[in-house]
Amino acid sequence: MADNVNSTEKADRGPWQYIIRGMWRTPLGLFGVLLTTISITLMVVGLVFDLLGFIENPYANLFTYLVLPGGMLTGLAIIPIAAWLRRRQWHKFGISREHLHINLSDKKHRKGLVIFVVLSVVNISILGLIGYEGYHFTETPTFCGKVCHQVMEPEYTVYKRSPHAKVACVECHIGPGAEWFVRSKISGLRQVVAVMTNSYSRPIPSPVEHLRPARDTCENCHWPDKFHGKKVKSIKHFTNDDQKNPEVTDIALHIGGRNPETGAFEGIHWHVSDGVEIQYLAADDKRTQIARVKVKRPDNTRDEFVKADIEVPEEKADNWRVMDCIDCHNRPTHIYDMPEDVVDFGLLSKRINSDIPGIREDALAVLTAQYASQEEAAEKIGPDLLALQYKRDPQNVAKYKEDIKKAGIYLTEKYLGNVWPRMNVFWGTYQSHLGHRSEDYGGYKYASADFGCFRCHDEEHENNSGESIPQNCDLCHDEPE
Ligand code: HEC
Ligand code: HEC
Ligand code: HEC
Ligand code: HEC
Ligand code: HEC
Structure with a gap:
């Protein structure tokens, strides 16, 4: 690196000035400065947009709160390294090294110091704000449910329609206190690794082995003393x-x-x-x-x-x-329906017209058929229902075509809200222990008698x-x- 140092300039400014100004001239220094500046700028933009509610995209938040701060810190670390490397090179060219001494009676030094302090305060404040907001972001249901969209989609979808849709995931899965907070972040890291290496279980196993005792979670809001x-x-x-x-x-x-x-x-x-x-x-x-x-x-x-x-x-x-x-x-919140309940509710609520002969049986058949993916199910459920009805009696289809289509739309919607072939979540994968469901009580073909009160x-x-x-x-x- 052949910096042509002009001797009058040198006397005028001193080596430290050069180091700082010369930062732009070394590729590494330039990279550090650019990385820091761009990261900070985007971070501030992302933060403002998020605080004002302009963006709802969890990936944008992931970028603002995790990726950009990483970039900023890397950039900030590179700058002194670049300066140090440059200072060493000067020595090689026979320019005397100068130690950094700050002389407060020197106006230039005072100015430099003020700039340094102000920049540091600004940086630390931004980082602090980002850390605070980022911490809250990792505690939101959006983060838990959407960032790992592929993995958590079933849990998130059924949670959103449950009585606890307004209770954050962390209220039940982590609860208050530092110990569980740390445990959750460690297990969170493991989960991120599992997602990145595509090694997570499908379906996610239940019961959750190390779920925090209900005493510390549910009982923050509900008491067994309460008389129902x-x-x-x-x-x-x-x-x-x-x-x-x-x-x-x-x-x-x-x-x-x-x-x-x-x-x-x-x-x-x-x-x-x-x-x-x-x-x-x-x-x-x-x-x-x-x-x-x-x-x-x-x-x-x-x-x-x-x-x-x-x-x-x-x-x-x-x-x-x-x-x-x-x-x-x-x-309590990841509540999956049973196919019989879905069809019976359709009949009750008239989304499925009960005048159509054989519609209950056919609806159950298409709802519980095997599809390779949600996309395939969305394409097939409607036409398959029509085909089954046609086989039963072409007259039915002529008479009830619109109603059969309407039923198909309802069934598709319910399928998409309960079955995720990609995650191996099918009817009955996650069953409830409240009560006792089996073919004996209500004819639940997909419910197992192993679940519920009759375990004991x-x-x-x-x-x-x-x-x-x-x-x-x-x-x-x-x-x-
Ligand atoms: C009202 C409390 C509550 C809330 C809120 C809650 N969960 Fe759960 N979650 C549970 C319980 C209870 C289980 C099942 C525990 C068991 O069977 O051991 C569970 C199980 C799970 C499982 C394992 C798979 C399964 O269905 O059993 C995942 C994954 C999960 N929850 C993710 C989430 C996510 C993501 C959110 C937020 C979007 C969330 N939970 C919100 C209580 C809750
Ligand atoms: C942050 C507070 C909070 C926590 C934690 C919480 N719940 Fe709830 N829960 C509620 C609220 C609020 C409702 C009432 C919702 C409504 O009526 O719409 C509710 C409703 C319920 C209901 C009645 C549901 C229904 O069908 O009407 C049950 C059962 C229940 N919770 C069990 C649990 C269990 C079990 C846990 C722990 C895994 C838990 N809750 C954790 C706040 C909470
Ligand atoms: C032995 C099983 C069992 C245990 C243990 C249990 N519950 Fe329940 N709980 C039930 C059943 C069954 C219902 C009625 C469910 C229904 O409406 O179908 C119920 C209903 C409720 C309701 C709703 C009451 C209403 O009026 O709708 C709440 C809230 C509730 N439980 C909270 C809890 C909390 C909190 C705990 C732990 C401290 C708990 N339960 C432990 C079986 C249990
Ligand atoms: C240990 C408690 C317990 C016992 C014993 C019990 N049940 Fe139940 N049963 C429940 C609960 C809890 C529910 C509510 C399930 C729900 O909320 O969906 C229920 C629901 C039912 C239902 C409605 C099921 C459905 O969803 O279609 C029938 C029918 C029923 N019980 C019949 C019986 C009969 C018959 C007996 C006697 C052999 C019996 N139960 C004994 C706890 C019990
Ligand atoms: C882990 C085993 C177990 C499960 C699961 C279980 N119970 Fe029990 N239950 C017991 C035991 C043990 C007793 C007490 C028997 C005794 O005292 O002799 C009992 C007693 C009861 C009693 C009588 C309580 C009283 O006033 O003395 C009711 C009611 C009851 N259970 C309902 C339910 C319901 C409803 C469910 C399912 C939602 C359920 N149990 C699930 C073990 C269980």
């Missing part, structure tokens, strides 16, 4: 034989809680009430094969119920789990005296008065 009393539900199902008149089951669920009149805990929420502790040992990762259940009651009596025909593998012998909200409410309440878990965890129907619900 009885809740009446009216469950309506159609059958293929009668798609006009629903079978109606009215049940009054004994949700319970602390009864304000007696002060005692009762009903379904008894499991999580004061003085009760239920622990269970499952033989499988899904926690559906429950081998042993220990209970401690408020009167301090203890009991253990064992289901003799479930064998627990040795490595699971210590996997006792204390029952909490999530052992029943495993789907099956009259096959027995204690020493041969008593079992009860299954009498009026324990949990009776007919509404």
Whole structure:
């Protein structure tokens, strides 16, 4: 590098001035300065746009809050390195090295120092603001659900239509406190790596093995003490034989809680009430094969119920789990529909015209058929429904063409909201433990009897005296008065 240093200029300015001015002349220095300047400028633009709500794109935010600050810091690190390299070269050319001394009585030095301090304050403020906003950004459902769009699309889609759509992911998945915050960021990093290396599980496994105990999450907003009393539900199902008149089951669920009149805990929420502790040992990762259940009651009596025909593998012998909200409410927000419910709701809400002969059976057939992708399903469900109806009776199609098309649109919409072939999420992949669903109750072909209350309440878990965890129907619900 042959810098032609003019000696009068040199005397005038001193080597440090040169280093700073000369920054532009070395490729590395120029790169550092440009990188810093461009990063800061874009960061400020991105920040302002985000704060004003102009951009909703999570990738833009990812760029503003993660990529650009990285660029800025790299640039800032390169500048002194470039200066240092240049200073060394001067030595090679026989120009005396000068140490950096700041002489506050020198006007030039004062000016330089002020510029340096001001620039530093500006930089640190911008970085601070970016850090703060960026931290909040990584805590938003948009970040969790959309940045890894491919992976989280099922969870995010069903969350958005749930009663908890306004509760941030982190409220349930992380909760308050520094320890879980750090754990979540570490596991977040692992997840980013899994996404980048395309090595994540499809579907994402459930139950979430290290989910924070419900005590620290759900119970920030809900209390087991709260008395919910009885809740009446009216469950309506159609059958293929009668798609006009629903079978109606009215049940009054004994949700319970602390009864304000007696002060005692009762009903379904008894499991999580004061003085009760239920622990269970499952033989499988899904926690559906429950081998042993220990209970401690408020009167301090203890009991253990064992289901003799479930064998627990040795490595699971210590996997006792204390029952909490999530052992029943495993789907408080990632709620997937069952195909029977989708079709029956379509009939009830008249999105599917029940006058069309055989429409329930055909709708279930197209809804549960195998499609390679959501795109394929979107293309095929409508025409396939029409084809099935045509096969049944061409007259139907002539008479109800518009209604069949309407039904196809409804079914497509529901399919796209529940099934993601890319993630191996199909009907029944994620099932709820609330209640008991199987072909016996409502004809749920895709629901497994392994899920729900009957994991324990099956009259096959027995204690020493041969008593079992009860299954009498009026324990949990009776007919509404
Ligand atoms: C109301 C609490 C709550 C909120 C809010 C919530 N989750 Fe969940 N999430 C859960 C529970 C409970 C489970 C299932 C735990 C289990 O079965 O062990 C779960 C499971 C998951 C799973 C594992 C797959 C599955 O469906 O079981 C993923 C991934 C996930 N959540 C992502 C998210 C994302 C992303 C958001 C925000 C867009 C979010 N969650 C918001 C409570 C919540
Ligand atoms: C940040 C507060 C918050 C947290 C945390 C939270 N919830 Fe909720 N939850 C709510 C609100 C608010 C509603 C009421 C929504 C409505 O009525 O529209 C609700 C509703 C519910 C309902 C009734 C749903 C229905 O169908 O009406 C259940 C059950 C429930 N939550 C369980 C849970 C469980 C289990 C957890 C922990 C995994 C949890 N919640 C965590 C705020 C929260
Ligand atoms: C033994 C299973 C079980 C456990 C454990 C459990 N719940 Fe529930 N909970 C239910 C059932 C069943 C319902 C009624 C669901 C329905 O409406 O279909 C319910 C209803 C609710 C509701 C809605 C009440 C209403 O009036 O709609 C809330 C809120 C709730 N539970 C919160 C919790 C919280 C918080 C915990 C943990 C402290 C918890 N539950 C533990 C089974 C359970
Ligand atoms: C992990 C095992 C387990 C699961 C799962 C389970 N229970 Fe229980 N349940 C028990 C045990 C144990 C008892 C107490 C039996 C005893 O005291 O002899 C009990 C008792 C009850 C009681 C009587 C409470 C009282 O007032 O004494 C009700 C009601 C009940 N369960 C409802 C449900 C419902 C509804 C579900 C599903 C949403 C459910 N249980 C899921 C283990 C379980
Ligand atoms: C351990 C508690 C428990 C016991 C015992 C129990 N149920 Fe249920 N059952 C529930 C809960 C909780 C629901 C509500 C599910 C929901 O909210 O979708 C339910 C729902 C139902 C439904 C409606 C199902 C649907 O979605 O179509 C029927 C039918 C039913 N129960 C019948 C019975 C019969 C018959 C018995 C006696 C053999 C029985 N139940 C025993 C807890 C229980």
